[in-house]
Amino acid sequence: MNQPLDQKRKAAFLDRDGVINIDHGYVSSPEQFEFIDGVFDACRHLQQQGYLLIVVTNQSGIGRGYYTEQQFYALTDWMKAQFALHCVTLTDVFFCPHHPVNAKPPYQTNCNCRKPAPGMLLQAIEKYQIDPGQSLMLGDKKADMQAAKAAGVKRKILVLSGQSLTEEDKASADEIWPSVKAALTAV
Template sequence: MNANKALFLDRDGVVNIDHGYVYEPEKFEFVPGVFQACKAFVDAGYKLIIVTNQSGIGRGYYNEADFNALTHWMIAQFNQHNVRVTDVYFCPHHPKNAQPNYLKECDCRKPAPGMLLQGIKEHNIDPAQSIMVGDKISDMQAASAASIATRVLVRSGQRFEMSVIESAHHVCDSLADLPHILLPQ
């Protein structure tokens, strides 16, 4: 059986504007052009997989039920734009700032590759044909550790040190720019 290719996306700062610890639909603001960009990749044969650190759960700002409700709402928004989200993986842990049951070093919190490796295994993904899009060096490090072939850093209005920029194969302002960079026109 042939392996699939995936477009792995960080959530906050890539799919939605990062307003910090968002867990309510009314505060979730999609990045302009995100649906069209994701549809272009899905139409090109990519599985769409979201991998997101969610330390707000561990910190007690919201709970896993809140996160799951927002995730179901977000997936429904993608579905309304004819974009299928294959899966969403999240890490609620934090090594220093979390409630006791979430306070730990884990293999899923980026820069660790655990969420990517889980997606690769569960959906028969070929990392050599896949792309990771993130807005932090931890996203690039996780992608590198999971042998994801293409790493894309989205600025999301941020300024980065050269070392962060050099960790990516491509740098763009928004996910909306990505089809023009990586897909044949």
């Protein structure tokens, strides 16, 4: 899609675990990866509406030593291929392998990329010339909403993925959807 040089793009930022796939905890292989029902249709719809699809995912399992960056990259390549089979292009995947406490060096750090910090979103905004005021964030945790707010993302959508959310969690979002599938009618 060609954009005029002075026009910024819009993006749909997607958390991975709990939005794209069922969060089984530290998912690191295709065998553990279970796509959420309707995610391909929803993402195709967002793409057709002109959104770049950008995954922003905390992956402290790397820092904790549960799996390696190479395993994460292999799973990401597989995931992107599954989307491509459904005529959906994931523009990019940004990830944070860090944790401030529960990680091993060099991953044990208080970084600016681990959500709720906005670092991954800000990197994507700069790299792809994204207008956060036209963009949205789909996440399943308060930290996703906080990162989006800090990055200036206009529309913060909390998807209910089975985990229990407090009223405070829900209050951090602009909208609450039963799942990513709601994009078909809400965007």
